[in-house]
Amino acid sequence: AQTVTQSQPEMSVQEAETVTLSCTYDTSESDYYLFWYKQPPSRQMILVIRQEAYKQQNATENRFSVNFQKAAKSFSLKISDSQLGDAAMYFCAYRNYGGSQGNLIFGKGTKLSVKP
Amino acid sequence: DTEVTQTPKHLVMGMTNKKSLKCEQHMGHRAMYWYKQKAKKPPELMFVYSYEKLSINESVPSRFSPECPNSSLLNLHLHALQPEDSALYLCASSQRDRTTSGSYNEQFFGPGTRLTVL
Numbered sequence: 478a479q480t481v482t483q484s485q486p487e488m489s490v491q492e493a494e495t496v497t498l499s500c501t502y503d504t505s506e507s508d509y510y511l512f513w514y515k516q517p518p519s520r521q522m523i524l525v526i527r528q529e530a531y532k533q534q535n536a537t538e539n540r541f542s543v544n545f546q547k548a549a550k551s552f553s554l555k556i557s558d559s560q561l562g563d564a565a566m567y568f569c570a571y572r573n574y575g576g577s578q579g580n581l582i583f584g585k586g587t588k589l590s591v592k593p
Numbered sequence: 594d595t596e597v598t599q600t601p602k603h604l605v606m607g608m609t610n611k612k613s614l615k616c617e618q619h620m621g622h623r624a625m626y627w628y629k630q631k632a633k634k635p636p637e638l639m640f641v642y643s644y645e646k647l648s649i650n651e652s653v654p655s656r657f658s659p660e661c662p663n664s665s666l667l668n669l670h671l672h673a674l675q676p677e678d679s680a681l682y683l684c685a686s687s688q689r690d691r692t693t694s695g696s697y698n699e700q701f702f703g704p705g706t707r708l709t710v711l
Binding site for chain 2: 510512519527566568572586588
C-alpha cells in the first residue's frame, strides 16, 4: 500500500522569504501523480501544484515549485517570496496512474505560518 | 463554472435528527467524493461515486447514506449520528483524464460543511 509522509508538523517563514516543505512517499508503482494541496483557515482545499511521475522536469506554478526526486521518493514544495496569504495547512498527496477512481492518499499535513 | 459548492456551511444537529448535506458541481465531472476531516488531520475518504454509481464505500457506518441523484449533485444523508461524527465534511469532484485509460484527474474540493453533533 502507498503511504505519504510529511515530517514537519509546523513550519514558519518570514514574509518575502523562501520556505521548503518536505514530503516523502512509498510506492511500488512506476507511474503516479503527486500533488500539493493548500487548506487555509477558510477550510477550502486548493490545488497548488501537480507533478506526473513520468515527467523529469519539476513542476512550477508562479511562486510555487517542486523538487521531485523519483529515486529517493521525495517531493518537496518550495514557496518563494512568501506572502501572508500563504499561511495554511499544506497537504502532500499521491495518486496512482490509471487508478479508476483517482483516489488520493494524503500526508498528515504541515502547518505553515508566515510572519510579517 | 469551476467550483464545487456545498450547503449548508454549518450544521448543528442532535443525535436523533435527520439531516442532509448537499454538494453540487457544474464542471461535467463524472466522479464525486465525500471526505470526513477532523481538526488538524488530513481528509479521510468516505465514498466515491463514478458515473452516478457508488464505487467505493470505505466501511462507513450506515448512519451515513450517500446519494447521487444526477451527475451534478451529491448528497449525504445523516441519521442517528454520534458526537464523534462532528467534523468538516468535504465534497470533491474530478474529471476523467483523457491521457490515461479509466483514470480520473485531480480533485476539486468544495468549502465543506462544518457538522456539530450534540
